Amino acid sequence: MHKRKMGPLSGLLVLLAAQSALAADCAPEQVQKGEALFGSDCSVCHSAKQGGPAMMGPNLHGLYGRKSGSLAGFSYSQAMKAKAVEWQLDSLEQFIAQPQSFVAGTYMPYAGMADADGRRAVGCFLGAQK
């Protein structure tokens, strides 16, 4: 049997592939488009800035990786806390497509964003708020 060892070069290639997969998910233009959409659709109720205020909705800075309904000091619906989903691009997109069907009973009074590209763009914008 002939085994191939993974040399340093193939390790680097794996790393590059992983990074370009991330980059492919969110092009700079998507982040830009997402910023505009966030401004028109979300920012009346949400800040995405670090240390930004809770408004009608919770601060969305550093959203990815945190559990729904988990920001200390914000008064969430029971539904949002019970959902206990980890926010990621994917779950965020599902939520803003139809908030009431993803989290039945949520307090978020937003009807939903029909355009999938728009949802991805908003998700990209939120992911870029580092």
Ligand code: HEC
């Ligand atoms: C009219 C106000 C309003 C608008 C507009 C709005 N939201 Fe919300 N949002 C809320 C409220 C209120 C909650 C808390 C919901 C709950 O507890 O059920 C919330 C919760 C969330 C959460 C869950 C956060 C957490 O900490 O678990 C996310 C993510 C979110 N909103 C994203 C968005 C995005 C993205 C948009 C724009 C596409 C948007 N929201 C538009 C009011 C709003």
